[in-house]
Amino acid sequence: MGGYDQIDPGQLAKDDTLLSFLGIGGIGWATFATFVWQLPWFWTESLQAASQPGSEWWMLLAILLTSIAAAPLAAAGAVFSWRGKKVKKGWKEELFGFVFMAVPTAAIWAAMFLYCLPHTWQLLPWGGGAGWWKIFPYLGLGIMVSPSFWVFYETVRRLANPSLMSSETLNKYLNEYLEKGSSGDEVRKLQELLNKHGASLGIDSRFGGQTEAAVMKFQEADGKLFADGVAGVDTIAALREGGSSDKISVDEPTLDEVARDPEAYVLILSGHHEYPDCNGRYAYDGEENGKPKYAKSPGGSPKIFWTDWGRGAAWDIYWGGYSPEAPLDTPVPPLEGYTRDQGGNKIRVQYEPSGTVSPANATEALKKTLAGITEPASSSDDDPNLFTSILEGFEIAEDLLGPK
Numbered sequence: 001m002g003g004y005d006q007i008d009p010g011q012l013a014k015d016d017t018l019l020s021f022l023g024i025g026g027i028g029w030a031t032f033a034t035f036v037w038q039l040p041w042f043w044t045e046s047l048q049a050a051s052q053p054g055s056e057w058w059m060l061l062a063i064l065l066t067s068i069a070a071a072p073l074a075a076a077g078a079v080f081s082w083r084g085k086k087v088k089k090g091w092k093e094e095l096f097g098f099v100f101m102a103v104p105t106a107a108i109w110a111a112m113f114l115y116c117l118p119h120t121w122q123l124l125p126w127g128g129g130a131g132w133w134k135i136f137p138y139l140g141l142g143i144m145v146s147p148s149f150w151v152f153y154e155t156v157r158r159l160a161n162p163s164l165m166s167s168e169t170l171n172k173y174l175n176e177y178l179e180k181g182s183s184g185d186e187v188r189k190l191q192e193l194l195n196k197h198g199a200s201l202g203i204d205s206r207f208g209g210q211t212e213a214a215v216m217k218f219q220e221a222d223g224k225l226f227a228d229g230v231a232g233v234d235t236i237a238a239l240r241e242g243g244s245s246d247k248i249s250v251d252e253p254t255l256d257e258v259a260r261d262p263e264a265y266v267l268i269l270s271g272h273h274e275y276p277d278c279n280g281r282y283a284y285d286g287e288e289n290g291k292p293k294y295a296k297s298p299g300g301s302p303k304i305f306w307t308d309w310g311r312g313a314a315w316d317i318y319w320g321g322y323s324p325e326a327p328l329d330t331p332v333p334p335l336e337g338y339t340r341d342q343g344g345n346k347i348r349v350q351y352e353p354s355g356t357v358s359p360a361n362a363t364e365a366l367k368k369t370l371a372g373i374t375e376p377a378s379s380s381d382d383d384p385n386l387f388t389s390i391l392e393g394f395e396i397a398e399d400l401l402g403p404k
Helices: 009-036 039-046 055-069 071-081 089-120 129-143 146-160 167-176 185-196 209-222 233-241 255-260 359-374 386-401
Strands: 265-270 280-288 291-295 303-307 314-318 348-353
Touching (some): 009 039, 009 055, 009 071, 039 055, 055 071, 055 089, 071 089, 071 146, 089 129, 089 146, 185 209, 185 233, 209 233, 209 348, 280 303
Antiparallel strands (some): 265 280, 265 348, 280 291, 291 303
């Protein structure tokens, strides 16, 4: 796992693939917008303000449409600024906020005070010796655009300085920097620490969505940590020292939700002490005896399936030997209740999104997205951040487009 100012080969390959996609797509989109939306007309019309009073206001629409047309290329520029580097998620969110929202808004604000209003109030064009006095109120309006120049400066500064951390700090924190996608013994220790603080994570040594959510919950409860879902040295130190005494509550899907689209979830099993290979992640593997089956490998074992032979119907953890069973008639394997042939095991099942886009899952996600677009904005602190959603979209694209 590379530091912020070090080139990570895997990250570099993903970023280069994403840059190619955004570059080619961005050029196509910009070309489409230029000719179909007739962007040159808006700019040409707005520059006729001296001879056609009122046409200056077309410039605001021209800037807005141009910003939309250039959005994919702007995104490519943002990705290029951290190309191959492991950078903070919070910094990425800030950068996307500036690139997609702050810069277009600042450009419209500057155009209004430097071009549109001066023409409307006849402060422009200056022309002739008699109009020399117009420069003073014009300069007064120029003061109004100082926030725009600050936005432009901050955007350039962020593009030029993606790490925002010194090499000394990176060397100090490098070994304890864990994020979504990390795996190994350090992740296992992190999951154990989180469980001591009230989380209910399956110990699988993989930093997935549930672990990220638990880290973020702890950071929010602590109040002094930046809640980005990344376990850096400060977060890990707070976990080890006690940190927040609040319980970490991570929303988990209900069994009915999993049953509606079992392919969209991964089953995580823990607590099988007699045969530890049964612990870990299981993927949806079709149906058996009329109910969803989960297996570690397609068509193989270990697997968890519904069986109605022997001593009665139950969910069986099959691996080739005796194993706990849950005699509960649930639509998918239950979270607890594996009491038959329990032995020294204490089975715990957990579900988390698999990332598999099944038709049902895609339809539901589209419905939620459209609902979020059409509903009025809420002031709740719990609302998803727009730029977080954009960022997650690019992260998904990197995973899909990157080398396997």
